[in-house]
């Protein structure tokens with residue numbers, strides 16, 4: 187991993203009237219890194235992501251992608267894959283047709299549609315209309331679209347939304363694989379476990395402000411100390427049983443449903 191900043195914000199701010207949705211955010215995401223923006227509902231994650239993509243204009247502050255300020259030159263968008271609103275697609279078009287539209291818009295190779303379908307394990311649904319997919323499969327379609335044109339940077343708002351536990355593990359593996367091949371991933375989540383399993387670095391936002399930033403390892407150390415101090419032995423045992431149940435569920439999942447490595 188080099189230290190080159192793929193994504194950088196300086197004093198990024200968005201106010202809606204008196205609501206400070208995002209308030210002076212300084213972020214730097216390096217090439218090949220998985221960065222997780224973690225925060226409660228309403229903390230400002232979606233607003234941040236919309237500004238990163240140039241979908242809404244900041245009240246003040248700047249965003250740079252690949253070293254270029256957004257707004258002046260939109261060509262960088264071709265190098266970015268994104269998922270903003272989860273589970274959006276043309277409902278009357280099939281999975282393959284939805285992806286083919288994106289392929290044409292981005293100028294990606296014809297084979298990229300089948301590849302993306304395979305990567306997100308949508309093979310059995312390729313000819314199904316998007317409007318008839320389950321929430322989880324709609325989310326897979328959105329993810330397939332995000333990575334179809336082999337972007338260098340993925341910006342994903344709550345990528346685990348709507349996925350079942352096996353799906354979350356598959357997508358986690360996929361994002362890890364992409365990051366290992368040099369793709370930079372910026373993702374948001376309101377679930378600590380999701381970013382803690384995946385992100386190299388985690389930024390915690392609250393009321394639009396970055397209240398903490400740490401590597402996954404540092405955060406895990408702090409969390410362990412917190413769990414030790416804040417919970418009783420019975421509560422800790424209960425949590426362990428829940429984790430074991432999740433592992434049991436995954437072990438019982440048919441081999442064809444397991445992630446491709």
Ligand SMILES: Nc1ncnc2c1ncn2[C@@H]1O[C@H](COP(=O)(O)OP(=O)(O)OP(=O)(O)O)[C@@H](O)[C@H]1O
Nearest residue numbers: 202205207225226227228229230231232233234376
């Ligand atoms: N268009 C808007 N007009 C007014 N207020 C808004 C608008 N968009 C967001 N907000 C407010 O800004 C704050 C941040 O919202 P945002 O959607 O960015 O949070 P979030 O962290 O993505 O939350 P969630 O996980 O619930 O999506 C909230 O108080 C929200 O109500």
